[in-house]
Amino acid sequence: MVEQTTQEKINSVLWQAADTFRGKIDSSTYKDYILTMLFIKYLSDTYKEKLEEYTKRYNGDEQRIQRALSRERFVLDETSTFDYLYRALAKMLYPLKL
Numbered sequence: 001m002v003e004q005t006t007q008e009k010i011n012s013v014l015w016q017a018a019d020t021f022r023g024k025i026d027s028s029t030y031k032d033y034i035l036t037m038l039f040i041k042y043l044s045d046t047y048k049e050k051l052e053e054y055t056k057r058y059n060g061d062e063q064r065i066q067r068a069l070s071r072e073r074f075v076l077d078e079t080s081t082f083d084y085l086y087r088a089l090a091k092m093l094y095p096l097k098l
Helices: 007-021 027-057 062-070 082-093
Strands: none
Touching (some): 027 082
16 A cells, blocks of 8 residues: 655655755756656656556556556656666665665
């Protein structure tokens, strides 16, 4: 089951993301990075919700799940998700901690 997202949680994640970029990026291009990351996060979360919904609906039948997902507005592979990008960045920044 997907954990319910609250406004407080959204605000916290956004502030953490903003803190990451502050001081490293010119303020005139700052919004470009933030809006892009928010869009990628939205696509990833939407796709993940659909995947979980279809997994439950089709009792884990991978063929039916993939067929249903292929008919959605967009399809993501694992390397295009926010989670994958976040893990890849974390491995680059903190290679010994993972």
